[in-house]
Structures are given as structure tokens and as C-alpha cells.
Amino acid sequence: MSRIAARGMITVDVRFFAVLRERAGGERRRVELPGGSTVAALRAHLRERLPELPEGYAVAVGRAYAASEHVLEDGDEVALIPPVSGG
Amino acid sequence: MARVSIRVPTPLRSFAGGRSETEVRAATVAEALERLTEQHGALRDHLFTEEGELRRFVNVYLGDRSIRNLGEGGVGLSDGDEIRIVPSIAGGAPVASPAAERSGAVDFSPDELRRYSRHLMIPEVGYGGQARLKAARVLLVGAGGLGSPAALYLAAAGVGTLGLVDRDVVDITNLQRQLLHDTDSVGAPKLDSARRRLEALNPEIDVRTFETRLISDNALEVLDGWDLVVDGSDNFPTRYLVNDACVFLGIPFVYGAIYRFEGQASLFGLEDGPCYRCLFPEPPPPGLVPSCADAGVLGVLPGIIGTVQAIEAVKLILGRGRPLSGRLLLFDALGMEFREVEVEKDPDCPVCGEHPTLTELIDYEVFCGLGAGASVDADVPSIGAEQLARWSRGGERYQLIDVREPYEWRICNLESAGARLIPLGELPEKIGELDREATLVLQCRSGSRSADAVRLLRREGFEDVFNLEGGILAWARDVDPSMPTY
Numbered sequence: 001m002s003r004i005a006a007r008g009m010i011t012v013d014v015r016f017f018a019v020l021r022e023r024a025g026g027e028r029r030r031v032e033l034p035g036g037s038t039v040a041a042l043r044a045h046l047r048e049r050l051p052e053l054p055e056g057y058a059v060a061v062g063r064a065y066a067a068s069e070h071v072l073e074d075g076d077e078v079a080l081i082p083p084v085s086g087g
Numbered sequence: 088m089a090r091v092s093i094r095v096p097t098p099l100r101s102f103a104g105g106r107s108e109t110e111v112r113a114a115t116v117a118e119a120l121e122r123l124t125e126q127h128g129a130l131r132d133h134l135f136t137e138e139g140e141l142r143r144f145v146n147v148y149l150g151d152r153s154i155r156n157l158g159e160g161g162v163g164l165s166d167g168d169e170i171r172i173v174p175s176i177a178g179g180a181p182v183a184s185p186a187a188e189r190s191g192a193v194d195f196s197p198d199e200l201r202r203y204s205r206h207l208m209i210p211e212v213g214y215g216g217q218a219r220l221k222a223a224r225v226l227l228v229g230a231g232g233l234g235s236p237a238a239l240y241l242a243a244a245g246v247g248t249l250g251l252v253d254r255d256v257v258d259i260t261n262l263q264r265q266l267l268h269d270t271d272s273v274g275a276p277k278l279d280s281a282r283r284r285l286e287a288l289n290p291e292i293d294v295r296t297f298e299t300r301l302i303s304d305n306a307l308e309v310l311d312g313w314d315l316v317v318d319g320s321d322n323f324p325t326r327y328l329v330n331d332a333c334v335f336l337g338i339p340f341v342y343g344a345i346y347r348f349e350g351q352a353s354l355f356g357l358e359d360g361p362c363y364r365c366l367f368p369e370p371p372p373p374g375l376v377p378s379c380a381d382a383g384v385l386g387v388l389p390g391i392i393g394t395v396q397a398i399e400a401v402k403l404i405l406g407r408g409r410p411l412s413g414r415l416l417l418f419d420a421l422g423m424e425f426r427e428v429e430v431e432k433d434p435d436c437p438v439c440g441e442h443p444t445l446t447e448l449i450d451y452e453v454f455c456g457l458g459a460g461a462s463v464d465a466d467v468p469s470i471g472a473e474q475l476a477r478w479s480r481g482g483e484r485y486q487l488i489d490v491r492e493p494y495e496w497r498i499c500n501l502e503s504a505g506a507r508l509i510p511l512g513e514l515p516e517k518i519g520e521l522d523r524e525a526t527l528v529l530q531c532r533s534g535s536r537s538a539d540a541v542r543l544l545r546r547e548g549f550e551d552v553f554n555l556e557g558g559i560l561a562w563a564r565d566v567d568p569s570m571p572t573y
Contacts, residue, residue: 064428065428087234
């Protein structure tokens with residue numbers, strides 16, 4: 001069931017992993033974006049709100065990797081996955 | 088004519104009237120399968136090609152013995168024999184295993200058969216699978232947190248040739264998670280303790296060691312000829328290097344990486360699957376994603392991720408199950424949650440895409456922004472350890488602030504050079520205690536946290552503030568080698 005908010009805005013549920021969780025100050029964040037926004041738009045939004053988030057993370061929408069041009073939908077769960085180097 | 092039973096695997100039972108076992112009378116395995124397909128015609132196309140050969144993904148066992156070639160006069164049967172039909176892959180495309188081609192020449196001693204008996208009992212492994220394991224050659228990059236459990240389990244499982252690449256010596260801080268090494272091996276090369284441990288665990292296998300750092304100049308030579316690579320490296324340059332070299336050489340590699348309580352694993356470099364760069368085309372800016380040494384890691388975590396890597400390696404060698412290709416597995420120990428994300432091969436990938444732009448290895452230190460002269464904290468004024476030592480000896484007026492945690496101070500500190508402990512988290516509230524007229528030097532373990540502290544103080548209007556470059560580790564290296572480090 002999709003909840004289209006007023007003024008054509010959508011809300012996505014962003015989940016942070018690993019180092020992003022610490023930099024974002026939490027595991028989840030609800031982000032409101034104009035309808036039709038892409039993954040790239042979400043990245044730009046977060047860059048502005050959370051400048052301390054390291055770039056270069058991968059984005060998964062639902063259970064699948066999503067490229068920059070992927071269009072987000074209201075209610076999407078979006079996982080931000082940073083590269084991790086430890087071994 | 089012998090009276091034998093044929094076991095039909097679950098996926099094929101619907102073509103065999105739903106039955107898991109059928110009795111037939113036959114003199115040879117070929118004849119027994121012929122009888123079976125006479126009874127259940129629908130099975131024929133699933134087992135045989137049009138030329139009447141066994142399909143590649145169908146394995147037939149007589150007891151523990153793998154029967155590949157039905158043609159050579161047939162294999163004789165006795166009353167009560169059990170023939171098992173085992174599909175290679177449940178729900179996935181079969182994966183070619185180079186070890187399979189060599190496994191025909193493999194033999195086992197009675198001791199080995201006992202050692203591996205719990206494998207031989209499993210239809211999906213059996214004699215044929217164990218022979219594949221023995222014929223397999225697996226290279227582990229890194230004998231650390233991930234490499235330890237992976238190497239231990241692969242050695243125990245009977246992977247015949249295990250290679251290890253590492254050039255570090257064992258440090259006491261490794262022992263909280265790196266199970267290949269022990270307290271007695273502190274200070275000695277990791278490969279020495281690794282070899283000793285693996286050979287003690289399984290003297291039947293061949294352990295080969297490469298005491299070197301994997302770099303562009305040696306990677307193709309070191310990696311060439313292995314069936315499979317397990318990446319347990321601890322830095323981005325090596326990870327991109329392993330990826331690119333494996334793609335160029337056509338070697339699949341099992342990826343694993345850990346951070347504090349979270350881990351990632353996948354299988355990259357299969358022909359139809361993605362590579363690491365399809366997921367992360369570019370490395371993160373240097374310094375923003377810390378290593379285990381800088382961020383810490385839960386000691387048990389690599390036990391989970393490294394064993395996932397070992398399982399994927401074993402599955403790939405056996406040609407069984409659904410490989411972790413095209414899927415990134417994410418593990419969160421605090422939430423005790425496994426989650427997976429589908430990752431497709433990127434047609435625009437610079438390395439494995441349709442029109443690769445990268446066709447030879449590059450300088451991965453430069454690619455990851457860590458090349459000579461590059462500094463993560465270039466924006467921060469800094470001084471070296473030797474210079475600080477000169478200031479200290481010369482009676483220079485300065486204030487040295489150690490921003491580490493109290494437990495770190497107890498391991499080693501620069502009290503002799505006038506250091507005062509103010510953990511980074513307490514710095515904002517203690518700013519009033521600092522002398523705005525004095526020259527301030529901020530110090531931590533490696534220079535990263537203290538660089539953050541310098542930025543904080545400069546934002547607060549402090550002008551004469553320096554970072555001790557390389558932290559107390561640089562002091563131990565350049566000024567006082569007797570100082571314990573961690």
C-alpha cells in the first residue's frame with residue numbers, strides 16, 4: 001500500500017550500515033523527497049543534510065542494488081552500504 | 088543380473104512417479120539407468136543428452152564412487168548395491184570447477200578416507216566431491232582475521248593445495264581474532280605460525296606460502312594457476328587489486344570484509360556474475376572508512392564471515408548448491424541479522440563490463456588516494472615525532488594533548504614529553520581548560536583522531552595548533568623504539 005503524501009512528495013526509509021550508521025548518528029532515517037526522485041537525488045539530499053557521510057557507498061532499494069538513475073517510490077526501503085576494507 | 092536400488096534426488100522425483108527410490112535388475116550402472124528411464128520416460132531427458140551421454144550437471148554414484156563414464160564396458164553391479172543420482176546444482180546454473188577435471192587422478196589412503204568420512208557420507212560431497220577438494224588449489228590473500236578461519240576450515244576439509252599470501256609479523260593485537268596464530272608466535276612472520284597450525288591440523292595437504300605484499304608487479308604471477316581466491320585482505324588497494332587481477336585471469340574470488348560488528352561477503356568474478364567494481368566502482372575517499380586497526384572489530388565477527396567464505400569456496404569446488412554470486416550478503420552481529428542484496432553484473436563496469444576500459448593492473452595506492460605524498464589530513468598543520476622530541480628536549484613552550492581513551496594511555500603515553508590526557512569525546516567541554524596563547528600539539532594513536540581534534544580547535548578559534556603526524560606510533564618508530572605499541 002503506497003502512501004502518496006501531499007504535494008507529490010514521497011517518503012523513503014533509509015537504513016545505514018557499518019561506518020555510515022555511526023556518521024549518520026543512527027540506524028534509520030526517514031527522508032522526504034519530491035515524487036520521481038532518483039537515487040542520485042537521494043545522494044545529493046544526504047550530502048547536504050549529512051556532510052560527514054563518506055561518499056562511495058552502494059545503494060540498495062528493497063533487496064536489489066540500485067543505480068543512480070533508479071527512480072524511488074513512496075515507502076521504499078533504501079539501504080546505504082559502504083565499502084568495508086577490514087579483514 | 089544384480090538387484091540394485093536407485094535413489095532419485097528431490098528435484099527429479101516428480102519425473103519418477105514421486106518416488107525417491109526405485110529397484111531394478113541390471114548388470115551394469117548403464118543398464119540400471121536404462122531400466123530406470125524405461126520405467127519413467129520423463130526422466131530420460133533430465134539425465135541424458137541427445138547423444139545418450141550423462142548430462143554435465145548429473146552425477147551418478149555407486150556407493151561412494153563417482154561414475155562419470157558409463158560407456159567403458161559399464162560398471163559391474165552386485166546385489167544390494169545402491170546407485171545415487173545427484174544433481175550438481177540445486178536451483179542454479181552449474182559452475183565449472185577446474186578441480187573436477189583433475190580429481191580423476193586423485194587417490195586416498197585409508198587414513199584419509201577415515202579423516203574425511205563425515206564428508207563421504209554426504210551425497211553432495213561423497214568420494215567424487217572429496218576428490219575435487221583434494222585436487223583443488225585455493226589461494227588466501229591475507230592470513231589475518233578472515234584468512235584464519237577460512238584457512239583452518241579449508242585445510243580441515245581437505246583442500247589439497249592451500250596458498251597463503253601475507254608479509255606481516257604476528258602482533259599481540261592480532262590474537263583477539265586471528266586464530267591461526269598464538270601467543271608464542273608474536274613477533275614471528277604470520278606465515279610461519281599459519282603453516283605450522285595448518286600442517287598440524289591436516290598433514291595431508293600442501294601449504295604454499297608467499298611472504299610478500301600483493302602488489303601490481305607480482306599479483307598476476309602469484310594468483311595465476313589457482314582455481315579460486317579467498318580475499319581476506321585488510322585494505323582497499325589490495326581489494327581492488329585482487330578484484331582486477333582475478334577478473335583478468337578468469338579466477339573467481341570469495342569476497343569478505345568486516346567492520347566492528349558488521350560484515351559483507353560475496354562471490355565475485357564468475358563469468359556471468361558481477362565483480363567487486365560492479366558494486367563499488369570507486370574506492371571511498373581515503374581515511375573515511377577506517378580499517379580494523381583504526382576502528383576496532385569484534386573478535387568473533389571474522390569467524391562468521393571467514394567461514395561463510397570457506398563454505399562458498401567449498402561449494403564452488405564441489406559444484407554444489409547456489410553460489411553467493413550476484414548477491415551481497417550483509418551480516419549485522421548486534422541485530423543478529425543476515426540480509427542479502429542482489430547485485431547484477433554492470434555492463435558498464437570498467438573491468439568486467441562489455442567494453443572494459445581497464446585491461447591491465449594499475450597503481451592501486453594512487454587509485455585509492457594513498458599514493459606517495461598524499462595525506463588524508465593534508466588540511467591540518469602537523470609536526471613529526473622527531474620535531475616534537477626536539478621541542479621537548481629544547482624546553483620549547485607547548486602543550487601536548489593526548490586525545491585517546493584512558494585504556495590506551497595505560498598501554499603507552501607521552502607523559503615524559505608533557506602529555507595530558509583529554510579523550511576526544513571530552514574535548515569540547517574541556518576547551519576552556521586549554522591555553523589559547525600556547526602552542527598546542529594534539530596526539531592520538533595514529534594521527535587520525537587528533538587531526539579531527541585539530542579541526543575542532545581551529546573551528547573554536549585556536550590558531551597555533553598542530554597534529555602529531557602518525558601519532559604515538561610514529562613516536563615509537565622514530566624516537567623511542569622501546570615503547571610498546573598496539
